[in-house]
Amino acid sequence: MSIANTPEPPYVAVIFTSVRTPVDEGYAVTSEEMVSMAAGQPGFLGMESARGTDGLGITVSYWRDMESVRAWKAVAEHRTAQRLGRERWYRAYRTRISLVEREYGFSTER
Amino acid sequence: MSIANTPEPPYVAVIFTSVRTPVDEGYAVTSEEMVSMAAGQPGFLGMESARGTDGLGITVSYWRDMESVRAWKAVAEHRTAQRLGRERWYRAYRTRISLVEREYGFSTER
Numbered sequence: 001m002s003i004a005n006t007p008e009p010p011y012v013a014v015i016f017t018s019v020r021t022p023v024d025e026g027y028a029v030t031s032e033e034m035v036s037m038a039a040g041q042p043g044f045l046g047m048e049s050a051r052g053t054d055g056l057g058i059t060v061s062y063w064r065d066m067e068s069v070r071a072w073k074a075v076a077e078h079r080t081a082q083r084l085g086r087e088r089w090y091r092a093y094r095t096r097i098s099l100v101e102r103e104y105g106f107s108t109e110r
Numbered sequence: 111m112s113i114a115n116t117p118e119p120p121y122v123a124v125i126f127t128s129v130r131t132p133v134d135e136g137y138a139v140t141s142e143e144m145v146s147m148a149a150g151q152p153g154f155l156g157m158e159s160a161r162g163t164d165g166l167g168i169t170v171s172y173w174r175d176m177e178s179v180r181a182w183k184a185v186a187e188h189r190t191a192q193r194l195g196r197e198r199w200y201r202a203y204r205t206r207i208s209l210v211e212r213e214y215g216f217s218t219e220r
Contacts, residue, residue, distance in 0.1 A: 001166045003127050003204050013125060013208050015170055017113050017158050048127050050168045052160040056111045058168040060125055086216050094113050094215035098123050098208035105204035106196050 004046030004062055009100045011045055012063040018085075018093035020055050027089050030081050037077060043068025062100075069097060114156025114172055119210045121155055122173040128195075128203035129165055137199050140191050147187060153178025172210075179207060 020027075038044055043064035051057035063069045072078060085093070130137075148154055153174035161167035173179045182188060195203070 001162065001164055003129065003166070003202055006204075006206075009206075013123070013206060015123060015125065015210075017170070019113065048166065048168055050160040050162040050166050052111065052162070054111055056113070056158065056160050058158055058160045058170060060127070060168060060170075090216065092113055092215070092217035092219060094116075094213060096116075096119075096123060096210045097212040098210040100125075100206045100208040102207040103204060105202065106200065107202035109202060 015096040125206040
């Protein structure tokens with residue numbers, strides 16, 4: 001995982017914050033499948049993900065527009081993964097759909 | 111850290127994604143000071159933070175409006191911390207200022 005190389009705003013950021021259950025069954029495989037499927041969706045711009053040792057995880061996916069986000073949310077495999085997430089893997093989560101207006105950064109590598 | 115209990119949108123999310131250097135000098139203390147100072151700022155709504163074992167960290171802070179974000183960015187101690195961040199602690203970072211339009215969630219505890 002590295003910092004997503006997003007274009008000039010505006011674009012959409014979907015902030016998914018979650019707390020996991022201790023259940024691991026199927027999690028890693030499904031998680032990888034969802035990252036791979038999302039990356040193949042129209043309008044996908046990038047993704048960043050981190051989970052701390054305290055169990056709190058944040059995944060931010062970036063999209064060209066709201067329509068791309070709606071389309072990804074409706075994909076059948078993604079809907080199944082969301083249901084399994086509520087049933088098995090997540091104690092709690094929150095999804096926030098936001099419009100990125102400004103962006104700035106710093107890198108020692110540029 | 112837990113999922114921030116934010117109000118009904120709209121509100122502002124500042125997504126700060128970073129990759130650390132190996133330098134730890136002063137990092138933990140300054141980081142804690144900044145969290146504490148941010149929480150005391152007008153318009154602060156909450157914060158979520160996670161850093162994975164691969165070194166990628168995501169901190170999202172939530173604010174009532176853009177004016178609150180600008181005011182926090184201009185606080186002298188915060189400016190000093192930002193400078194030290196570029197000089198010492200971060201190999202790269204990106205800050206994205208976004209307006210949260212929708213939010214939904216799930217919790218087994220409610």
